[in-house]
Amino acid sequence: MMNKTEFLQVVSIQRSKLIDEYQKPGWNLWVLSGAFASLFWILISLLDENNFHLNSAIFVAIFFYISYNILRPLYRFISNSSTNGKGKYVYLKTELANSLLSIIFGLATLIFIYVFIFKNVAIYPAFVMILFHIFFILIFFVFLVYFLVSLVNIPISSNNNTAFIKKWGSLLFILILALALNLLYIIYIQLPRLDEYTSIKLGLVLFSLHFITSKLLSTTERNLLLNQIDELIDDVTFDNKSVTAGEETLKLIIYGLQFNKIISPLINEHLELTKSDKDNCDLIIERLDQLKKETDNKQKELLVDAITKQVAEVEQYYPLIEKSKNKILNRLTFYQFSEQNNPDYNNIQTLLNRLQSERNDKLAELKKTSEFFSKQ
Numbered sequence: 555m556m557n558k559t560e561f562l563q564v565v566s567i568q569r570s571k572l573i574d575e576y577q578k579p580g581w582n583l584w585v586l587s588g589a590f591a592s593l594f595w596i597l598i599s600l601l602d603e604n605n606f607h608l609n610s611a612i613f614v615a616i617f618f619y620i621s622y623n624i625l626r627p628l629y630r631f632i633s634n635s636s637t638n639g640k641g642k643y644v645y646l647k648t649e650l651a652n653s654l655l656s657i658i659f660g661l662a663t664l665i666f667i668y669v670f671i672f673k674n675v676a677i678y679p680a681f682v683m684i685l686f687h688i689f690f691i692l693i694f695f696v697f698l699v700y701f702l703v704s705l706v707n708i709p710i711s712s713n714n715n716t717a718f719i720k721k722w723g724s725l726l727f728i729l730i731l732a733l734a735l736n737l738l739y740i741i742y743i744q745l746p747r748l749d750e751y752t753s754i755k756l757g758l759v760l761f762s763l764h765f766i767t768s769k770l771l772s773t774t775e776r777n778l779l780l781n782q783i784d785e786l787i788d789d790v791t792f793d794n795k796s797v798t799a800g801e802e803t804l805k806l807i808i809y810g811l812q813f814n815k816i817i818s819p820l821i822n823e824h825l826e827l828t829k830s831d832k833d834n835c836d837l838i839i840e841r842l843d844q845l846k847k848e849t850d851n852k853q854k855e856l857l858v859d860a861i862t863k864q865v866a867e868v869e870q871y872y873p874l875i876e877k878s879k880n881k882i883l884n885r886l887t888f889y890q891f892s893e894q895n896n897p898d899y900n901n902i903q904t905l906l907n908r909l910q911s912e913r914n915d916k917l918a919e920l921k922k923t924s925e926f927f928s929k930q
Contacts, residue, residue, distance in 0.1 A: 561790060561797045565804060569783045583773055590766045597759050606752040614757020616667055619764065655771045663764065664693060709816050782807045814898055817885060821902065824878040828909050831871040835916045838864045868920075875913070879906060 556564065600606065668690050786803050789795035795803070838861055845857045886902065 556797055556801070558790060558797055561800055562787060565783060565787055565790075565800075568804065568808060569780065569787075572780055572783070583770070586766055586770045586773060590763065590770065593759055593763050593766060597756075597763065600752065600756045600759060603752060606756050608756075610753040611756035611760060612670060614754050615760035615764070616670075618758065618761040619663070619667070622761075622765070656768060659768060659771055661697070664690070813889065813896060816889075817882070817898075817902065820878070820882045820885060821905070824875070824882060824906075824909070827871060827875050827878055828913060831868060831875060831913065832916055834864055834868050834871065835920050838868065839920055879910070882906065 783804075786795070786800060786807065790797060790800045841857050841861050841864070845854060845861070848854050848857060882902065883906070886899065889899070
């Protein structure tokens, strides 16, 4: 076991590794600010030329936005075959809160694209508009689902290597690819109206400004893992948390929640309920046996009173056990796509069935004993 000094050294090393990892792309506030200022100057110069078609330029920007910000990460998302991610399960509410500015900026961009396209709906082919409708409905539906999941504060899997995600992710990829190709068709139709080169150049500058702005927002948001590690260092340093508890917290920060850690509290609760219920049933059967052999009327009355109370407790346990079981089954359903190949997932199903079977056998034994007694 590590002492406090050794543990803080390990945490500091982990913190340095994270900082190095996040700085690998080379983005920093000064570089991004300089790039933004340069692009803004180019934008002003292009606007002074006044020989472009604004709608065409915006469509060029939208095309690159969809290609870079949606198609590229979506392709990487559905083609990812690695299951060794750092955080297997994450709390979506915390993740969303950490990226709030970026999310708001992304939603504002999508709303602008939506309004811009449908403001000029009459000049575009019907099949293109149908694709845009489907695309935006799906995008906002995904945002809605993520928001609702974040409200219930249930950990979600960060592992993308599941058949469910690959299937629906592939369909979404095909849809967005068709949308991007249709945008190219619209650009081809509109560009001949005015100077093509300037319109394309302006579109690229608009997209680049959007890209730099999104990077600026992301660099100003402190990384969630670094925040958690800084809090851990403070807690252990000032003895608000023991070194042992700190080690567990560090594992959770670095490797994320595991399926067993998420489901085990529910399983333990269910096991406690079923054990108490079994103990009550065994006690009733034992007292019924005592009652058969008892000859003293006063003792019989005491036993009958105790058995009556015990039976009432058994009746109270039934809805609690069912509620606990349904809670576990609902959680298993929630994780079925991410844990379908996990042996522990199937073992839990087997455990629930075995506990239910044992309870049914115990109740049948209790009923048989009670019926025998009632005939005496």
